[in-house]
Amino acid sequence: MTTDSIGDVTAQSFIFAEDEPFCLESGETLRPVTLAYETYGTLNADRSNAILICHALSGSAHAAGYLGGDPDKVGWWEDCIGPGKAFDTDRFFVICSNVVGSCYGSTGPASLDPATGKPYGLNFPVVTVGDMVRAQVNLIDHLGIDKLLCVAGGSMGGMQVLEWAAHHPQRTHAAIPIATTAHHSPMLIAFSEVGRQAIYADPAWNHGAYYDKAQKPDAGLAVARMVGHITYLSEESMQMKFGRRLQGLEKYGYEFETEFEIESYLRYNGRKFTERFDANSYLYVTKAMDYFDLTQPTGSLAAAFVGSLNVKFLVISFTSDWLYPSYHSKQLVSALTAANVDVTYLDVRSSWGHDAFLLEVETMTNLLGSFLDRLVREEQVAAPAGYAPRALPAPIIGAQPNRTRLADSLA
């Protein structure tokens, strides 16, 4: 694995809909809208080497490098974005955009409502994955990019990828949906709802009006995150990582303190999450995922992609992912095949559960690198000025994923 990093990166933001409001699928409007984003690499002369990265539920625009030069603020997909990596920033202009409704610099429930001068809270309109992507289309327009080389992302990022391919197919040559689904299943909605109920049940949530209070709904948000973390792992990865080991104890205490390592892991990650995420954003973003269903309005998934004949797909799933199981991706691949779309698909053998999309760096680098090579060749993409190709190091057979990253996964 290469350890090269893109290095210091800076947060950027783009404001639009200052005059004309941004219309949402719900019928509500937003004005203005801010999108936080970062870019890595150089746009080539004919603006054909741009790749958009879409993040997952709790992710941000900070996908690679060190934000503001801080070595502790590493991007969430640092393993795959950088010089010589899968998304090679020597060759490509990589953009990562935050989503509307998030709390990482884009307009969301924690932003100030211009009508009242106070945070929106629950007055923030409900947004959809479609809205998130239409906001990104505005960003791509703003950056002067007519057509992206590809859009890529995992989990909720994968939903945005599918939304791009289905509803803006003329704006991208390729789509790479990873560990995702084209329609959020009842089970996924159920997990979202448990997370939301945990937040509602926290008295400090106060129907979303807590921004001026000392006490935030941290307890509720932490439980929501704990449920999330369970769904990102697999029984096998929990077994390997924690087993039934006790945390700092020789034997059972017969009490309700944290005893098992898995309990400690969940509590730690729940607590840590409250330091970086907003409870209302969690409600809005999970709601957006729950509404995601590309089979609508026709009932046919293939029908969603009839206009996507010129978009090349690379669909990736992971064998141990039970949150977005492989058969969701297989249904997608079947629908794309039936719609005569060019699709490449691999169900990667992995024991890391849903988190595998961040951890199976070796296989991902091979797949993404080769697929992007093909796009470069077929779309005749010129490298930016001064690009010198480097030989990738031979893959390390049997390399283990970096386990410490599990705790920081942004599934």
Added chain:
Amino acid sequence: MNTTPNQPIAAPAPESPAARLRPDLRAIAELVDPATRVLDIGCGDGALLEHLRDRKQVRGRGIELTEAGVLACVRRGLSVRQGNVQEGLADYPDLSFDSVILSQTLPFLDDPAMVLGEMLRVGRTAIVSFSNWGHWRCRLELLFTGRIPVAVDLPQQWYESPRRQPFSVTDFARFCRQVDIEIDRQVYMNRGVRIRTGRFKNLLSTTAVFTLHRRSR
């Protein structure tokens, strides 16, 4: 199905030497018309599809079961989906391809009749290659040793995985007549070398390559 060893990600060589192709794949490649749409079922490491793309401007797709095979295909810049033959074929609309290829896979299928039917639903023509258990060596082996013969071009014992079902050129031709499949072009090979067989196709060939179409269409 062999896969290429790990190699740096790079554009494929503009001319991959045809000599590196397995002999039956070379014969298949000659039977494919230029600039057509081709589906290769069980495409392995993608050597045939790459050859067809680079030499014949074929627009190819592949179906491959193994992760190593899919990765090798993607490395060659091919469009390939992981899956088995059954689940893979059902998704394609009728007549999506000019040719559907199945090389050295027929004896391993659970339901060869269904797969051949599906191949001729999604493709105008089908191209198959298979090892021939009707070869004289197989016949003598059974006669003189009493052992079930091992096909000359498929040296796999009866107890090895995956299970396979022996059949001969004559069996295949008979089946085709029964289900209204017409055998068009025929290539016969002996240990990788193309041969003229005259009347003794079944006796002299170790591998046969056929193009097929459905008579009733």
